[in-house]
Amino acid sequence: MLDDLNSRPGNGEASGEQWVPGGDRTGDREVPLSTKAQAAVHRWLDGETPEDEAVLADTKHVEMWRRVNAETSRRRQVMTPAYVETRIMQSLPAGVPRVDDTTVAGTSTDRELKLSPVVAAAAAVGLLALGAVLGAIFAAL
């Protein structure tokens, strides 16, 4: 898949990403526009082209990204400390997880409201009575 490496806000951006001027910290800083050399580096870093092509286009930045990649590859090997699993298991609440429909991680909380006909009729009568009382009070004022 080929990138649209020249995509910028107001330049026919088709990704749906909304750009807000100054909306984040990097937005306040000048970020150089993609050049052909930069595009070649992105394609290499995205695994779309071999490194040789990027080297031909932009040797000095390829060298920099090689070093950054070595560091990020090292971080990819980081493991969770062994004691963490035990700590988590010991911190779990007692008992079986509850079964309900409250939210987590952005899920929906829609609850169905169920009323029996008797309760609905009683509620309607109550609301009418309340309305009549409030009406009488306002009329007296």
Add this chain to the structure above:
Amino acid sequence: MSSPAQQQAAVDQAAIDQEIIGRVLAGEREAFSTLIRRYSDPLYRHALGMTGSPDVAEDILQSSFIKAYEHLSEVRGRFDAWVFRIVANACKDWLKNIRRTHLSYDEDDQASGYATPDEELDRSELRSDLDRALAQLAPSLREAFIMKHVEGRSYEEMADLLGTTVGALKMRVHRAREALQGLLEEKYA
């Protein structure tokens, strides 16, 4: 794009996870440790990348798994994607609340693969500079860069986990790279 074999493996994994979830909900509490072992490493790396602090990453991992346990009956679909969103949201909340500007892996005791003291010194310097540069990125750009470069995920996988498009994520990763390049090139390019 993932291959049919990878897709099948993901389907199989999801079925195994659902079976484990069923056991936990039936009262077999210890079965939850299987889910922790299976998914803690990528989640820890994400939290560490986003916060820069091993202590904070551990706390986020712990609170996220507790939340996952408490709401386990609500899992619809893939457990790994669901728990990733809990961790990712916790990281963003932490960044929002703390507004840390300095990231450090100083407590990281991972073995070094560098041969000489000079190389070790260079690496240590790059590590600090990269942390400082990452800390200057907006959370959404940092998240995209960490997922792509540190966690080694494909754009398709990232889009699946974050619920956005491949195009939007490519743009975020490219913007993150360009910002990092601007911050690091004077010294390293």
